[in-house]
Amino acid sequence: MTERTAAETAPTPDGTRYELDRDTTCVARPDAPGVLDTTLSADWAFGMGVNGGYLLALAARALGTSLAQPDPFTITAHYPTASRPGPAEVRTEVLRAGRTLATGTARIVQDGETRVHVTGTYGDLDALDPEVRTSARPPEFPSLAECAANGALPAAFRRNAFMHRSEQLLDPATVRWAVGEPSGRGEIRAWWRLADGRDPDPLALLLAVDSLAPTAFDLGMRGWVPTVELTVHVRARPVPGWLRVSLRTRNAAGGFLEEDGEVWDAAGRLVAQSRQLARAPRQRQA
Amino acid sequence: MTERTAAETAPTPDGTRYELDRDTTCVARPDAPGVLDTTLSADWAFGMGVNGGYLLALAARALGTSLAQPDPFTITAHYPTASRPGPAEVRTEVLRAGRTLATGTARIVQDGETRVHVTGTYGDLDALDPEVRTSARPPEFPSLAECAANGALPAAFRRNAFMHRSEQLLDPATVRWAVGEPSGRGEIRAWWRLADGRDPDPLALLLAVDSLAPTAFDLGMRGWVPTVELTVHVRARPVPGWLRVSLRTRNAAGGFLEEDGEVWDAAGRLVAQSRQLARAPRQRQA
Structure with a gap:
């Protein structure tokens, strides 16, 4: 995914990168198209595993690098087994690159096993019709x-x-x-x-x-x-x-x-x- | 998926098979593990395409033949392009076969293109804890x-x-x-x-x-x-x-x-x- 906003590209006030950006970094393997190397950070560990939302964000970012569209519109992760902090491989596959929507899969692999399987359809949120007809009301809770x-x-x-x-x-x-x-x-x-x-x-x-x-x-x-x-x-x-x-x-x-x-x-x-x-x-x- | 209930295995009163069973039949290709042949029936066409729920049911049944667990507990389909009535190939892949849950993917392919991509985690509905604590109420509508x-x-x-x-x-x-x-x-x-x-x-x-x-x-x-x-x-x-x-x-x-x-x-x-x-x-x- 191209880094699009100031929040994503700017360093934090102390000159480091924001945690979510730092810890979802994936590096494309030059000799294997669609395969990226990453490290699941222990900073996102919960109990014996790694948080599922973090894993989804990491896989979504990796998948975004393979698709022509920048934003996950709908994305699904299955978690067949728990992931562990440490090195991991992300294997991406493009299923279709359409004019406004693109679909692909990404899997996070450790020790040769698929720990997370993600399918996403991406588009460009900034290109959407501005009309909003949402009938849902925001949750009411205290200040x-x-x-x-x-x-x-x-x-x-x-x-x-x-x-x-x-x-x-x-x-x-x-x-x-x-x-x-x-x-x-x-x-x-x-x-x-x-x-x-x-x-x-x-x-x-x-x-x-x-x-x-x-x-x-x-x-x-x-x-x-x-x-x-x-x-x-x-x-x-x-x-x-x-x-x-x-x-x-x-x-x-x-x-x-x-x-x-x-x-x-x-x-x-x-x-x-x-x-x-x-x-x-x-x-x-x- | 093994056919489990009388409703699925029994012929209809006139001796034919029920439509949903007949039209989700997939035949495993002996020389290609995980690949099945099927026909998307025009009886499930809507407008220019084929109904998405029918396609999901067909892919779910095909995926069930590859997994040790019988029932889709959670299943997601993405529809990158419209499917057409006619011959199709279903390619299944097992991601994990666990003791109580199994996860895999199935894609419906026509003309070399993935028309539907499905990921499912299967289990056995009959083996579930009988406790029901549902707080949702059935929809109220007329008789x-x-x-x-x-x-x-x-x-x-x-x-x-x-x-x-x-x-x-x-x-x-x-x-x-x-x-x-x-x-x-x-x-x-x-x-x-x-x-x-x-x-x-x-x-x-x-x-x-x-x-x-x-x-x-x-x-x-x-x-x-x-x-x-x-x-x-x-x-x-x-x-x-x-x-x-x-x-x-x-x-x-x-x-x-x-x-x-x-x-x-x-x-x-x-x-x-x-x-x-x-x-x-x-x-x-x-």
Whole structure:
């Protein structure tokens, strides 16, 4: 993907690169068309694996280098096995390069195994019809100040490197599970931005939808909630500023659950919609 | 995919096979592992192309023959170009065969071009935890008799072969666009079943979510609404009987729209959830 915005190309105030750009860098292998080398950074590790939103953003950026269109309009990742921090190969394939849309696949491979398989259809967000007829309303939750005062994540979360890559200020109503009082509604909402001040862009949206605590916790479940599949529709380029991320589960059944996400930007635009299928945790809260 | 239910293996009363089973038959090519030959049937044509739900069901069945698990739990199709009735090749690839989940891809190829690219993670619906904690409620709409009396599709639709493969009785409140009075809510709901009496199963669910009139019509748009990408989560095996299919669009913007679907079975279980990204029609209703 060509680096398009000042936020992406400018160095941070201390002269380094922004974390998300640094850690999604892929280098094309000159002797193997479509194959790129990368390193999955331990800075995005959560528990024993690497965050699925980060992996999706990395694969999306690699796929973007192969396609004539810059932005993922709809992108789906399947996660057959957990990825580990360290070297990885990204293999991309172009399925079609159309006039306004291009489709391709990217797989993240470690030890010869596909750890993540991504299919995306890309276009140019800046070329879209300006008409917006969205009937969805932004999630209503307390102000940034109120969430900052009362919506902090439990300290246990901060032990994961991944949690230091973003700031997330939760709606206090959706973080009561942290004190043993899940609401039972299956909702998690937060103000969200990258911790190092990088402005949001489509890659950041792919990350944001998989960055909050699992909605399963608000249903009274505890434990690991591995993502089976994650699909994101990027519908507009977000303006700089905080994002509002809203996640909801309505169908926890059979040991699986869906997590539906919406991301609204600082201008009040619905910029991304997501859905993932995840395994419900095996351990239930008493 | 092994044929598992009486509905799939039994002949119809007149001794032929059910249409969906007949027209998703793929024959493995003995000299090319993972490659199957098939024919896209003109009976599932709509307009100039072939229905996307039918293509997804066909690819899902082909992929199932390669995987050790029988049922698509989450499956995504991208449609880079329109498919045509006639011979096609399905190329499958196994990405991982796990103990409870298996992941693979299938592509429908015509004239050397990938027309549909599918990625699916499969499992065994019959092996799932029986616990159901779904908080979603079934869509409320009028009885079968009321929909049958007042929810018929406009005659123009019946000119497409595809419309004869299923019976759909629409909620009268969501078919006013047919008389020039779209509700503006972007909703289409219908009682739905296969026309030849075949019981629903996971393949039929993949079809059902892409079988109704586009929600765009209820937003006052008219014209072709091509699917860019369609993802379906199959969450339970449906019981025999009518399905209730509910589709909704909340984010029509930039020349694209999402279509969120739910399918409820005759026992009141939420058996499938879907979302597609589609191009909005270029022609607007006055």
